[in-house]
Amino acid sequence: MRSIVFVFFLFLSFASLAQTGREERLDSLETALKIAKHDTTRVNILSELARSYGGVDSLKCFENGFKAIALSKKINYLKGMADANINVAGGYLDYFDVENAKKYFKVGNNFADKLVAKDSSASNMKIWLRGKYNIGVAYGYEGNVEKEIELIAETIPYAQKMGDKLFVANANTSLAIKYGNISLLDRAYEMFTISQKQYEEVGSPEDIIYHSLSFTSVLSDMDSLNRMKSTLDIAKLNLDKIPNSFYEGPYYAELGLYYGKNGEYKNSLNALNRSYEIYKGNPASLYLKLLYQRYASTYNKMGDFKKAKEYTLKYINFNDTNHNSDEIVQSYFTLANYEAELNNFEEAYTYLKGYVKARDTIRVANLDNAMQKLEIQYKTATKEKEILALKNEKSEAALSIEKKKSQAYLLGGIISLLALILFAGYMFYQRKLQKAKKKELQQEKEVSLLKQQQENQVFSAMIEGQEKERKRLAIDLHDGLGGRLSGISLNLSKLNKDEPKEYPKAQLQKVMKDLDDSLTELRSIARNMMPETLVKFGLQAALKDYCSSMTGSDTKVTLQFYGSEKGIAPNQQVTMYRVIQELINNAIKHANASEVLVQYMRDGNKVDITVEDNGVGFNKENLVDNESGMGIENLRTRVAYLKGDLEFHSEQNEGTTVNVQITVDAA
Structure with missing residues (x-):
């Protein structure tokens, strides 16, 4: 379970950028872009906008990033090509698209290597450090922790030489998280202690909170409760400086863990409840999985096995891919104990059978390795016996024929015994494999x-x-x-x-x-x-025509079309047109919107469609109640036909935003 905690805290290092000052910075950059006169200046601003919108607005992140890449290529601006590609890669990393992130990091880092070879100024070195550091993080997302540690450690001496203390502190904290993730707790403790002093010197409140919450997980595993509490107090002191902080949920989750380990179960539940209130609106949040396990642990210590069982089941049934085999086996065994404590012996027996089956599955997976090791041992033993027999033949030529026979019998017996063991193991493996x-x-x-x-x-x-x-x-x-x-x-x-x-x-x-x-x-x-414009001139022209026709004295419909429909099958274009048509009609007829914004953005075989209005909006309960109607159901059917996903974001009297992500047949 430790891996879930550390992966989440590593994600916080990127999400923390969404805190204080982002909105002002974005407004300042947008204004600067409008008055920029030189192409190099425009590239730098577009690239910084892509970086600043990362994790907040994916459309604007990639729109500005790809514009920066295109313009820097046009003017052959090496620094722009390095920075823009690295920032686009960071945008993909914010949404855990590791494959595309690594692709753009490699391109950007290649340009960054050429850049610092020509000019190793501080600004260029920062681009190089950011690319090297973050591609290491991408490898870590894939589970290649050794490669991640290697790349992050490589950046620290350069950052120290430049005097970039904050980068060094961030890098040391990331290394500490990784060491904790692979159970090197003493090494993790050492790195956290180093970075804590560095953050006290140059870190912002967000940096200190991020470091403290990451540190508490290692302190918990080391049962260093006094140090854990003092570290949580440091986090709370800085958390109070930031209203509605992103870190509020993780703080109360770690506080609940501390109280649970300290035997203060009521305080533990209160803290976990405060964290749950923050994440319950997002059932896919990885942090909910962690909270379920901590609830179960606290109720188990309280002797409330019914509640402990309830949260253990929520933990097992959590819809993610992070359950490893050991977690599944241990959860079945834990449920069997809970049922036994509740005198539900039949259910306990059922869970115990599940435990045995899961454990057997692991053993079957490991059996092939055991067979290979046994075969190697057999061949090694046979070879050693042959060598020994040869040496005896040379050094003891005078031995009697009876002694040689006895040695041969002994060797044959050993070989027969090993063969019997191999045969039995092979038969056992075959039976398990058939099952x-x-x-x-x-x-x-x-x-x-x-x-x-x-x-x-x-x-x-x-x-x-x-x-x-x-x-x-x-x-x-x-x-x-x-x-x-x-x-x-x-x-x-x-x-x-x-x-x-x-x-x-x-x-x-x-x-x-x-x-x-x-x-x-x-x-x-x-x-x-069947719009005639769509048949003759394609999707963009048809949408432009339709948006113009829907614009009147009371309603303005604006279309922003990035990319093209080239290569997309006609039936897919028609279906996209129907989806957008339905969304615009809903915005005007049902939401009474006066302004509707339609965005179409294509990158390769990925198409993102957003329809945003300023209408009356709706709440989620109404959406669920109305899903039986054919309007929403037809939208979902058409999007499913396009191999896409449909998401609604709306608040009453605050408008509605509908996002459609589609995978088209053309690349």
Whole structure:
């Protein structure tokens, strides 16, 4: 479980940038960009904007970063190419996209190496240090801790030589976290002590809080409770200086851990509850998993095994990929003990069986290694016996034939015994392997069945959506266009019946106006069914046309289109158009929005679509209640067809933002 704590605290080192002064800095940079006259200045500002928006606004982070890369290439600006690529890589790292982060770090670091080879000034060295340090962090996210420690340690002497004390303090703290993560607690304690003195000299309140909370985890593992409490007090002193700090949740989680270890269980639960209130709105937060385990530990020490069992189950069922085999085995064993304490012996037996199965699975995985070791031992023993027999033959030529026979018998017995052991081990391994394969096939059948059921649900929803669309079209034609044409028919009949003596100019003008209105409505219906602009000129032109048509005296719809639709299949373009069309209609008709912003950004085969309005918004409960309606369900179906994800962010009277992330077939 220690790895969860340290990975989270390492993430805090990047998230802490979102604290004091960011908004003012962003406003200052945006203003400077507007008045910048030289391309090199624009590259530097765009690159810094990408870095500052990292972890806060991904669209603006990548938009500014890619602009900086393109402009620096155009003017052959080496420093800009290094800095911009490293900052874009940092943006990917903020969202744990390690593959793309490493890709851009390698490009940026290559430019940074060339840059410092020409000019090793302080500003250039800072770019080089940031790239080297953060690619180490990326390796750490992949589990390559040795490579991460190597790269981070490499940066420290350069930073010390430059006199960058804050960088040295951050690097030492990162190394301390990594040493704690691999259970080198004494080494971690040493590094934390060094960096604490450095932060006291040059660190901000955020730096000191980050360091203190990271340090408490090591102190907890070392059972150094007095030092742990004093370190938490340092964190609280600095936390009080920052209202609504990002670190409030981690602080109370660590305080709950301290109280639990100190036997103050009521205080422990109160602290854990305060941390839970901060994270409960984000069920995917990794910190919730940590809190569940700490709740279970505290209730177990209190003797409340029912509560301990409840939180252990939440911990086991947490939807992430960080449960290792040892955690699963230990959790089954712990649940069996809880059930036994509650006199639920049947359930305890069930969990105990799960414990045995999980443990056997681990043993089967390790059996192949054991077999290989045994085979090596056998071959080594055989070879040693042969060498020994050869030496005896040379040095003791006078030995009797009976003695040689006895040696041969002994050697044969040893070989037979080893062969028997190998055969028994091999048979045991085969039986376990057959059971494991049988279980795997059963699981594959279950997964295939679930997948088929999900696909059936999606197809059913699509068919139902198509039927809804046909019904809506029929109503539009009958009630709208049909009504108009009936009125025109009546007016013409009336003219024919009255047989006017004079030319009926006014009546004919009214009929002509009705005909024009009918044609306009017919074109609107046709455009909604299949926009002609989309077929002829593509997605960008169709969206521009539609946004213009929806802009009126009361509503302004703005389109920002970055990238292109080139290579995207026509059916995917149509579906994207329908998604954006539905979102704009919802914003205008249901949210009463006066301003709607539509953003389309494409990078490779990734497309990000954002529709933001200033309407009345809604709360999450209303969204859940309305999910049975075909509007939201059709949106989800279309986005699922595009292999995408759909997210709603809204507050009542504060507008709505809808994010759609799509993976297209074209690269």
